[in-house]
Amino acid sequence: MNAPASFDEAATTRERLVVIGNGMAGCRAVEEILARDPSRFDITIFGAEPRVNYNRIMLSPVLAGEKRFEEIVINPQGWYDDNGITLVSGDPVEHIDRENRAVVSHSGRVEPYDRLLIATGSDPFIIPVPGSNLPGVVTFRDLDDVDKMLAAADRGGNAVVIGGGLLGLEAAHGLCLRGMKVTVIHLMPSLMERQLDEAAGWLLKTELERRGQTILTGADTECVLEKDGHVAGVRLKDGREIAADIVVMAVGIRPAVSLAKSAGLEVERGIVVDDHMVTSDPAILAVGECVQHRGTCYGLVAPLWDMCRSLAGYVTGEPSGYEGSVTSTKLKVSGIDLFSAGDFSGGDGGEDIVMRDAARGIYKRIVVKGDRIAGAVLYGDTADGSWYFDLLRKGEDISDIREALIFGQAFASGGALADPNAAVAALSDDAEICGCNGVSKGTVVETIKAGACSVDAVRSQCKASASCGSCTGLVESLLALTLGDEVQSGPKTLCKCTSFTHDDVRRLILEKELKAIPQVMQELHWTTPDGCASCRPALNYYLLCAWPGEYVDDQKSRFVNERLHANIQKDGTYSVVPRMWGGLTTPDELRAIADAADKYGARTVKVTGGQRIDLFGIRKEDLPAIWADLNAAGMVSGHAYGKALRTVKTCVGSEWCRFGTQDSTGLGVKIEQMTWGSWMPHKFKIAVSGCPRNCAEATIKDFGIVCVDSGYELHVGGNGGIKVRATDLLCKVETEEEALEYCAAFIQLYREHAHYLERTAPWIERVGLDYVKSRMLDDPEAIRKLAARFRISQKYSQDDPWAQRASGDRKDLHQHLGEFRPLVLENA
Amino acid sequence: MMIGTWLDIGPIDQIEPGMARTLPVRDGEEIAVFRTMTGDFYALVNKCPHRQGPLSQGIVHGNAVTCPLHNWNISLKTGEALGDDEGCVPTIPLKVDAGRIFLLRDAVIGRQPPVESKAA
Numbered sequence: 001m002n003a004p005a006s007f008d009e010a011a012t013t014r015e016r017l018v019v020i021g022n023g024m025a026g027c028r029a030v031e032e033i034l035a036r037d038p039s040r041f042d043i044t045i046f047g048a049e050p051r052v053n054y055n056r057i058m059l060s061p062v063l064a065g066e067k068r069f070e071e072i073v074i075n076p077q078g079w080y081d082d083n084g085i086t087l088v089s090g091d092p093v094e095h096i097d098r099e100n101r102a103v104v105s106h107s108g109r110v111e112p113y114d115r116l117l118i119a120t121g122s123d124p125f126i127i128p129v130p131g132s133n134l135p136g137v138v139t140f141r142d143l144d145d146v147d148k149m150l151a152a153a154d155r156g157g158n159a160v161v162i163g164g165g166l167l168g169l170e171a172a173h174g175l176c177l178r179g180m181k182v183t184v185i186h187l188m189p190s191l192m193e194r195q196l197d198e199a200a201g202w203l204l205k206t207e208l209e210r211r212g213q214t215i216l217t218g219a220d221t222e223c224v225l226e227k228d229g230h231v232a233g234v235r236l237k238d239g240r241e242i243a244a245d246i247v248v249m250a251v252g253i254r255p256a257v258s259l260a261k262s263a264g265l266e267v268e269r270g271i272v273v274d275d276h277m278v279t280s281d282p283a284i285l286a287v288g289e290c291v292q293h294r295g296t297c298y299g300l301v302a303p304l305w306d307m308c309r310s311l312a313g314y315v316t317g318e319p320s321g322y323e324g325s326v327t328s329t330k331l332k333v334s335g336i337d338l339f340s341a342g343d344f345s346g347g348d349g350g351e352d353i354v355m356r357d358a359a360r361g362i363y364k365r366i367v368v369k370g371d372r373i374a375g376a377v378l379y380g381d382t383a384d385g386s387w388y389f390d391l392l393r394k395g396e397d398i399s400d401i402r403e404a405l406i407f408g409q410a411f412a413s414g415g416a417l418a419d420p421n422a423a424v425a426a427l428s429d430d431a432e433i434c435g436c437n438g439v440s441k442g443t444v445v446e447t448i449k450a451g452a453c454s455v456d457a458v459r460s461q462c463k464a465s466a467s468c469g470s471c472t473g474l475v476e477s478l479l480a481l482t483l484g485d486e487v488q489s490g491p492k493t494l495c496k497c498t499s500f501t502h503d504d505v506r507r508l509i510l511e512k513e514l515k516a517i518p519q520v521m522q523e524l525h526w527t528t529p530d531g532c533a534s535c536r537p538a539l540n541y542y543l544l545c546a547w548p549g550e551y552v553d554d555q556k557s558r559f560v561n562e563r564l565h566a567n568i569q570k571d572g573t574y575s576v577v578p579r580m581w582g583g584l585t586t587p588d589e590l591r592a593i594a595d596a597a598d599k600y601g602a603r604t605v606k607v608t609g610g611q612r613i614d615l616f617g618i619r620k621e622d623l624p625a626i627w628a629d630l631n632a633a634g635m636v637s638g639h640a641y642g643k644a645l646r647t648v649k650t651c652v653g654s655e656w657c658r659f660g661t662q663d664s665t666g667l668g669v670k671i672e673q674m675t676w677g678s679w680m681p682h683k684f685k686i687a688v689s690g691c692p693r694n695c696a697e698a699t700i701k702d703f704g705i706v707c708v709d710s711g712y713e714l715h716v717g718g719n720g721g722i723k724v725r726a727t728d729l730l731c732k733v734e735t736e737e738e739a740l741e742y743c744a745a746f747i748q749l750y751r752e753h754a755h756y757l758e759r760t761a762p763w764i765e766r767v768g769l770d771y772v773k774s775r776m777l778d779d780p781e782a783i784r785k786l787a788a789r790f791r792i793s794q795k796y797s798q799d800d801p802w803a804q805r806a807s808g809d810r811k812d813l814h815q816h817l818g819e820f821r822p823l824v825l826e827n828a
Numbered sequence: 829m830m831i832g833t834w835l836d837i838g839p840i841d842q843i844e845p846g847m848a849r850t851l852p853v854r855d856g857e858e859i860a861v862f863r864t865m866t867g868d869f870y871a872l873v874n875k876c877p878h879r880q881g882p883l884s885q886g887i888v889h890g891n892a893v894t895c896p897l898h899n900w901n902i903s904l905k906t907g908e909a910l911g912d913d914e915g916c917v918p919t920i921p922l923k924v925d926a927g928r929i930f931l932l933r934d935a936v937i938g939r940q941p942p943v944e945s946k947a948a
Binding site for chain 1 (some may be wrong): 842853855856865866882885886887890900925
């Protein structure tokens with residue numbers, strides 16, 4: 001028999017390939033080599049785990065109970081036997097002897113090699129907090145971890161998962177399905193922030209919360225708590241404690257490089273390899289999550305396949321070279337469709353195409369650069385994920401299908417249908433345009449032919465796009481098709497990110513109970529991922545006004561002056577204005593102001609038009625300190641920087657003035673104490689004059705009071721700015737209490753109805769004085785109700801922001817990262 | 829791929845997403861380091877090309893910042909003014925490695941960084 005003899009002969013001359021790592025990368029590399037040249041190597045594989053090779057990324061479904069271990073085995077024992085591979089499992093390699101070209105295992109087994117392949121993968125990263133080594137703290141990396149989690153789930157109780165990335169969320173999902181009460185702790189403000197943008201992260205969080213998980217974002221773990229030698233919970237840095245019977249650490253992975261490092265191979269973050277997966281030792285190759293290729297370490301499975309192909313090509317004499325991978329991600333949580341690929345950070349040279357369908361919970365965003373797709377984030381409908389990924393990887397020119405790209409492959413490949421107008425024209429008359437209100441294309445076209453020339457007219461006459469607004473684009477197409485150039489543009493939208501007007505947005509925030517900026521953007525179909533410098537501050541104000549005490553102010557959506565509680569000047573320094581109630585001050589306050597001006601180098605000190613003192617030239621890093629000094633003298637923020645109540649200007653009134661009819665100064669102080677700190681659509685100025693001579697110029701203020709013998713005249717909508725407008729007389733009241741109540745009511749009406757950045761003067765010009773009067777004076781209860789709402793809102797806004805900052809809050813907004821002092825060489 | 833010395837300016841969590849912080853440079857231009865809402869990092873000279881406004885104090889949206897002085901929109905990637913405005917502010921090559929932010933030293937001190945001929 002010739003065959004066995006030649007087999008033996010081959011065995012003696014074959015190169016010896018030793019593989020360290022019996023995981024997905026190691027075995028795949030062997031498979032690729034065998035496929036190219038089955039008799040080239042004599043192969044030995046060392047594995048640390050006491051089992052055959054299995055599909056690690058399917059551990060999540062095993063944990064969730066959707067798959068059994070047997071179903072995720074890739075290479076059963078028969079595969080090793082059939083290919084003459086020696087599998088040494090449960091006996092990890094502990095030493096590489098490069099000089100003698102041999103590896104030494106834990107049990108002392110010495111295996112010589114001609115070629116060595118390191119595929120040690122990665123280790124889970126354990127955050128080094130106290131208690132992280134307690135029994136009951138597990139990682140999520142191999143089958144043993146899954147077994148530990150399943151054992152904990154059998155006992156029931158609470159699970160805490162640290163890490164809201166891909167792995168952490170899959171662990172949380174599995175434990176939740178197994179009946180545990182799960183809390184996810186994530187350091188960053190948004191889940192899966194490396195794969196998802198803020199909008200998709202918010203949708204994901206909402207869905208997981210709906211499924212009963214508690215998701216804590218922006219949560220920093222301080223320590224793991226212990227009871228009776230076992231994990232008992234987790235304490236966050238903000239002091240919150242969460243009970244836990246098991247804690248899963250899933251914050252990330254690190255390439256497993258210790259073996260390679262101690263062998264003296266070049267190692268940075270991972271084992272450094274070239275395009276053929278060769279390490280700094282030509283006899284040693286490395287592949288998988290343990291390597292660093294062109295500066296990148298990968299933690300996903302797809303790049304492994306590409307690496308293994310290049311490696312196998314190289315060692316079998318047909319090198320192809322690996323050039324790095326573009327990766328895509330899918331979350332393996334049943335019922336949640338989520339896909340991300342490429343660079344979705346957007347920006348310039350790049351353009352975002354966004355489609356949102358709130359009713360179906362869909363968010364799609366394609367980032368296009370030049371004529372190519374650079375990245376994609378899909379939530380809710382990922383059917384086209386692979387198509388986008390394909391276009392992305394191949395770098396295909398998408399200019400021809402760009403208009404219809406976001407609608408997916410079926411639509412975009414339709415040739416003529418790629419023009420959205422043509423696509424709409426091709427729809428039959430009974431095709432549904434507006435799903436919310438059941439309006440067909442025929443009905444919309446009839447409505448347009450009957451005289452509706454704008455989206456708004458169509459909305460009001462046949463209700464198409466009047467609810468969720470997702471079909472606005474279709475209605476616009478129908479208008480264009482039906483009317484040609486006669487389409488009238490509707491009222492101005494809030495900004496270019498949305499088709500809704502300010503009024504629409506304010507109404508929908510209340511109707512749909514929208515309570516966060518990403519939620520508004522999703523539900524109202526924003527066309528940008530995170531808005532712009534116009535809509536973010538507007539939405540922040542609208543939400544603050546709609547949900548006092550509930551909405552958390554978003555500092556990153558605030559204009560710098562409101563974020564730093566001071567006025568930025570042309571040289572980048574700030575001006576500081578302490579509050580002087582009604583324009584009153586004292587010698588002590590003046591001394592403190594003078595001291596502060598000296599101490600912090602105020603280059604200009606000026607009296608303002610609103611009867612305050614303004615200190616100019618203060619550096620942003622000095623602001624908390626100057627505020628602390630002014631606070632110590634009893635002064636608080638003057639809000640001279642805000643879309644807020646600015647000042648109440650007064651004249652000296654009946655206390656001193658021979659013409660004074662009432663205590664205008666005292667009333668001014670009371671009004672300022674009632675209204676200070678309130679955020680408004682725009683700045684708001686008040687004045688109280690003690691007689692009709694009007695020395696406080698009350699008739700060019702947003703709210704002005706002119707005292708007369710018989711009571712108080714209340715004036716509204718004045719402005720001394722670009723376009724001078726004298727106030728309109730609202731009404732006359734008899735008592736101070738009434739004057740205060742009417743003032744509060746007017747402010748609240750303005751707060752609730754004006755557009756962001758609309759002063760009272762243009763607001764009243766727009767809505768009419770009669771409207772303001774009817775809203776305030778027709779219903780005898782109106783004043784009381786409006787004023788009551790204002791007071792509720794004030795409960796949450798009369799915290800001195802200066803005192804908060806002076807006590808160390810938000811230091812990051814004031815302090816530099818550090819200062820760089822370059823070393824200057826004499827003769828450099 | 830940029831070559832040269834990289835300055836470690838600290839961990840990424842010093843900067844909240846959607847915000848920026850500053851790094852003064854002695855005898856040089858102050859640098860603004862940005863973190864976008866999607867978690868990308870960029871560094872620019874902290875001066876708007878229009879009237880030298882501190883870009884670090886602007887509202888960050890997408891990969892752009894709106895200057896707090898006159899609302900110019902500046903690309904964080906290229907430093908160029910967006911829309912109809914024209915002008916450009918120098919960018920500082922930045923990399924994030926193992927949770928820390930690094931700036932290219934030559935660019936930080938205002939020197940033109942050398943560029944490797946072959947792009948990685």
